[in-house]
Amino acid sequence: MPQTASHKYQEHRRQAILAAAAVFAEKGFHGSSTRDIAERLGIKQGSLYYYFRSKEEALGEVCRYGIEDYVHRMESIAASDQPFEARLLATVTSHLSSYRERNEALKVHNDERLYLPAEKRKTLKQLGSRYRQLLEGIFEQGIADGAVRPGTDCHFAALAVIGMCNAWGDLIVRDSDIDIFDIIQKGTDLLLNGYSERRAANRINR
Amino acid sequence: MPQTASHKYQEHRRQAILAAAAVFAEKGFHGSSTRDIAERLGIKQGSLYYYFRSKEEALGEVCRYGIEDYVHRMESIAASDQPFEARLLATVTSHLSSYRERNEALKVHNDERLYLPAEKRKTLKQLGSRYRQLLEGIFEQGIADGAVRPGTDCHFAALAVIGMCNAWGDLIVRDSDIDIFDIIQKGTDLLLNGYSERRAANRINR
DNA sequence: CGAAAAATCTATAGATCTATAGACTGCACG
């Protein structure tokens, strides 16, 4: 470990986190060896411990990296005073853009974080809960503004949005040549309008 | 291995598959040891090889078990001549019921099947594709019947339904005291109607 | 009961994999 965490060291460590993210995303945490990560980085297995105290620490760093921006972006979406539809669109866009930019780390966060020790998992969970709560708040305000159907279960709605975005995110990770904006548009349309042709089914129920 | 695959042997093997499913669901394939599985069965590690040629074979059997009924049920839903809404409800119900009944095996199928050798993965993939195609067909017929909005991307819609059901299924696996029927109802409502209050937004676009 | 078959056990070979200790290399800088 370097005395001063120099800029160069920070950048190399970032590369190591990215390498670990790629390997964990492909093979899973327990299916990956430190040798795999080191090889992808072009160094020898033992040298990896210059950047991480343990394999588990590497997993923790990957997970943190994966959702870093994620919550912050949701903070600003929730704070903006756009109408409901625009905020929902922004949420889906932000979520799927995260998948495009740091897809591997985000996938690792979703799939492998439960292998972290309880303590580190807890701080990640708080971030995830905050995200969901902000999204719930957007739905609640949508009801107040008359944009969202009254009676909507906002907790369930938030979970549904997150679940769908993650499912679509997995598609993106698998097929890299998928049109993200097509998914964003169709996904938001589904969340807003559903699939039912509703000329007749027009509820007058405020 | 027994000469004749007796009924008793079959039943014991089924128990072994269930034990493997539970362990794989909790710790992942690579995170589980054959000792873990054997312990849950109440036998010693080496004895497990009386039921499986390898740990990988155990994974294959768990995955197959997980989606066995799954596709067959979709066959009969697709073959029935109910209206679109009823078939969608039946699909969501069937999917989530599978999660309740054999949640661990289905979860393992979703999360760990990629660790199977290519050949076995291929046959599972065919089942998955069949499921999706049947669901696509339901949407297509829904459009023809005027129940589904014209212009709907049925491929995307099928993926969305599957993705949502899996996301909800994960909730069920984690919190066992969740009300499945509540999720089924709210989920189907979302898929049909979306969240937008649409008194005004009534598209006249056949 | 008694023998054959089924089911399980013990012990271990052989192949990992993680983490550490200590040596080596090359760049930065006085």
Next chain:
DNA sequence: CGTGCAGTCTATAGATCTATAGATTTTTCG
């Protein structure tokens, strides 16, 4: 030119884990 530190390497201890071989116990059934 030479000293020191950053970064990497080699080698290995120690702890797995899978799969197999052969012994042993339990069940089945004539």
